[in-house]
Amino acid sequence: MSNHSTADVPGFPVVALVTSAGGLNALCQVLSPLPADLPAAVVVVQHQQPDHTNHLTALLDRSTALTVTLARENDTLTPGHVLVAPPGRHVLISAPARIGLIDSGAIPPARPSADLLLATLAVTCGPRALAVVLTGRGTDAQAGIRAVAHYGGTVFAQDQASSAYGGMPAAAADTGLVQAVLPLPDLAAAILAHVRDNRHLRRS
Template structure:
């Protein structure tokens, strides 16, 4: 049954190319969940119209005449907080850097820009755009969310456990989805270059953007960040990012494995598979963290890691942009503690150094 126009998600398209703007309008018009509220050619026009149009979600181009999409995102999140989906037409370094910084400034996700109805993969790209616009329209956003975190909540101990006897970790796994890039930048950026254990990272993001995402993170912090390679041995002080459309696993021998196995819960890479492999390979020496994100990916795997004796953390609701993944981890018994974002990095550093909780 088709949704009524009143119940559809109102989309504002910000795109300087008339051809692409019309193509996005066509894509949106075909989806019964969405309705085009406005289509503008510049960031300045978007800022003028947003108060009148009051969209539920914004499709934001990055390369715009005058004010670019990054500055537009900052302004919108400051003046008219609205969910923003970045539509990136290029994966060259400069465009990717702007896209990643837009995520840090408050945009919720980044997806490929469609080329044309006859281009390869058009239907899949169109479906991804519509689904992202619909899903992200449901995310509550707050003014200047990226720059001023909500009031910090105290640590929540989910079950009284003895801190003594915790094994010194040899591997850290982190999972994130919606809202993940700025949270990861905050946590990983707090670690020194000599962080004593390797870090595995699953971030849900379109495959074409993963190399740029890793490069962007690498430029923000002392740690080396790069895409994981099959069969390499992870070393301390390096962050290994799951490549696009591949599961990242830790083998019993301690080597990394990339897998093209089917998606789990519609996700490849799957955080659950990463945590499950850590549970088997590292057991009580595994350290796992679930950050902000939609859905339940990682929750089952984190529970297995905890059952194997590993130390597990879920981000607290007070700082999570989307509380889906951490909430699922807590509900399934996978999190030993729940911490607001500002407390996660100090806890991880103490644990990695063997200093306890």
């Protein structure tokens, strides 16, 4: 673990769910069992074309007791609230516990970027960060995972057998920094246990 100070991190865990192809089903299965009083904020990034009409927020909102909204500039991270990256925007976490959005631009492949989200999450939230890498193509999130681990956070990944596309989870596991590789049906319980165990994490 890094000696990163937690003096300015939020007073609750922050969970980043990152995914690409096959992500809607995975996200619904992860979010559906989580209670409305989840003692953690959640941020969702799924790769989408910048001109894609966003239905993800509404679909996720119908699948979970958590409050789900599209992320906006300067939104505040709040326990029990899921913020979803809008198409065409990268999501950054800025201290103290706020959302920043920047245009993703015209260059593929990772839009919105899991790496950018996770790197900024790591720096601002330190040991309160939990990164969860779900089904998807490519290697996005690999660099971000290294940042999360460097600053004392935790990483989970979906296992290959339950992933519609195994690229992102495999790339995550290849870092050697994933604390738990789990079947999709087991991830919600693992997330809930983790955030409950860490909701009273002391600041140093």
